[in-house]
Amino acid sequence: MKIGELSRRTGASIRSLRYYEEQGLLAPERLPSGYRVYDDRSVATVHRIRVLLSAGLGTSAIAEILPNVYDDSVVLTGRCPELHEGLAVERARITKQIEDLQTAREILDSLIGRPLVITGVKQPR
Template sequence: MRIGELSRRTGVSQRSLRYYEEQNLLTPTRLPNGYRDYDERTVTTVRRIQILLSAGLGTSAVAEILPGAVDDTVVLAGRCPELIDGLAKERRRIDAAIDALIAARYVLDSLVGRPLDPQAVAPSR
């Protein structure tokens, strides 16, 4: 299938699909006229890429994870503990970013005189 059809079937822009190719996440074959040609499995691959990107991972991490994805839910095979450790580290980074945003919101609320939620506890940072 050509890039336009892949875009329609996945809901991902053609520009993004080209970017995925630049990042070595997709490897279409080229027709004699230079057009990209994707096989049917690419639809699943693009969906996996979208899931992984939505988890906050960069394309280099996605490139490492894709080979370990065993089904459409991107459940990772247990054969790569380093990858699982890396994902745990990424999760801790995201948790820290969330904590920082909550702390910032708490300070902002206090600056604008918004009543603080009595259930909320001031961040420990």
């Protein structure tokens, strides 16, 4: 499939797909005319890239992760302890972000459904 079709199937802009290629995240075949041609596996790869980017990982980390993804499972060998350490840091950051979002949702729930009570903060009289 050409880049426009991949864009339609993944929701990623053509510009993003070209950027992913520049960063070494996608490797389309090139026709003699210069057109990029993607296989069906590229759809899943783009979805993975977008999820990892939305989680806050940088393209260099994603470039290290993608070759280790097999059928939506990630298999990391002991070859790269720095990657393991970096991923642990990213996981902790994401966990903190999830906790913060859950707290924000609870506050919004309070505003929507019942009076807001924030513990540890003096309420004005």
